[in-house]
Amino acid sequence: MPPKSDLPQGTLDLLILKTVAMGPVHGYAIGQRLQQVSRDVVQVPQGSLYPALHRLETRGYLAADWKLTETGREAKFYHLTRKGRVQLETEAESWKRLAEAVGLILQVPEGAAE
Amino acid sequence: MPPKSDLPQGTLDLLILKTVAMGPVHGYAIGQRLQQVSRDVVQVPQGSLYPALHRLETRGYLAADWKLTETGREAKFYHLTRKGRVQLETEAESWKRLAEAVGLILQVPEGAAE
DNA sequence: TGTAATATGTAGAAGCGCAAAGTATCCAAC
DNA sequence: GTTGGATACTTTGCGCTTCTACATATTACA
Numbered sequence: 001m002p003p004k005s006d007l008p009q010g011t012l013d014l015l016i017l018k019t020v021a022m023g024p025v026h027g028y029a030i031g032q033r034l035q036q037v038s039r040d041v042v043q044v045p046q047g048s049l050y051p052a053l054h055r056l057e058t059r060g061y062l063a064a065d066w067k068l069t070e071t072g073r074e075a076k077f078y079h080l081t082r083k084g085r086v087q088l089e090t091e092a093e094s095w096k097r098l099a100e101a102v103g104l105i106l107q108v109p110e111g112a113a114e
Numbered sequence: 115m116p117p118k119s120d121l122p123q124g125t126l127d128l129l130i131l132k133t134v135a136m137g138p139v140h141g142y143a144i145g146q147r148l149q150q151v152s153r154d155v156v157q158v159p160q161g162s163l164y165p166a167l168h169r170l171e172t173r174g175y176l177a178a179d180w181k182l183t184e185t186g187r188e189a190k191f192y193h194l195t196r197k198g199r200v201q202l203e204t205e206a207e208s209w210k211r212l213a214e215a216v217g218l219i220l221q222v223p224e225g226a227a228e
Numbered sequence: 229t230g231t232a233a234t235a236t237g238t239a240g241a242a243g244c245g246c247a248a249a250g251t252a253t254c255c256a257a258c
Numbered sequence: 259g260t261t262g263g264a265t266a267c268t269t270t271g272c273g274c275t276t277c278t279a280c281a282t283a284t285t286a287c288a
Contacts, residue, residue, distance in 0.1 A: 123276070161278065189235060
């Protein structure tokens with residue numbers, strides 16, 4: 001079973017915000033950490049990750065500074081703004097409610113079909 | 115708490131398939147049932163619902179017949195095809211895995227920086 | 229007669245994720 | 259010394275889905 005990623009629209013932002021909330025990180029590390037914590041279920045391609053980061057930065061949820069990584073390389077370290085922290089809480093709450101709702105619907109036993 | 119709908123991409127299809135699996139229903143009833151079972155968390159606009167139904171029908175997951183409702187009105191009653199039943203199981207499984215993965219990520223305590 | 233609820237449908241716009249490119253650095257192997 | 263892999267960031271364009279808004283028709287009820 002190849003681990004499919006295919007994140008539903010909107011979910012990526014939430015996961016990124018959450019990851020950044022754990023401390024300043026650069027984009028590449030965000031992708032790795034998501035994959036790691038999710039046990040390989042979530043695998044974010046760079047073509048999804050970086051545009052998402054720019055999107056979040058444009059909206060004022062993230063801010064960034066260029067710094068050196070532990071390995072001595074230039075990287076853009078993101079951190080949450082106050083606005084971003086609020087957004088994270090909002091989205092996390094929305095996700096929770098949605099997950100519960102979908103759970104409820106999927107739980108319904110299937111009646112006699114046709 | 116205003117009940118926001120805004121379903122992530124792909125989720126709507128899953129919910130529709132699940133609802134139809136419980137027995138032949140027409141589009142309007144699907145929307146109502148989703149709203150009811152999800153306790154108003156899921157509210158599908160008609161402009162989302164009907165295109166989704168056509169999409170699922172085109173793909174061979176749903177089939178439909180015109181019948182009379184209990185109230186004596188013409189309505190298109192959808193039922194799952196065999197292919198649709200398989201698809202439902204696949205999507206439900208994907209959702210489960212994703213929900214677990216997102217749960218894992220959201221669970222991580224903040225400030226776990228290295 | 230008018231309005232609310234039922235029931236289906238289309239068109240246009242906007243957003244998002246992804247594939248596929250490209251750029252550049254560091255390090256180890258050969 | 260150069261090849262290759264891992265790291266790190268960026269951009270463009272495609273395809274898909276959802277939403278807003280509108281259009282249409284019937285039934286029920288005041």
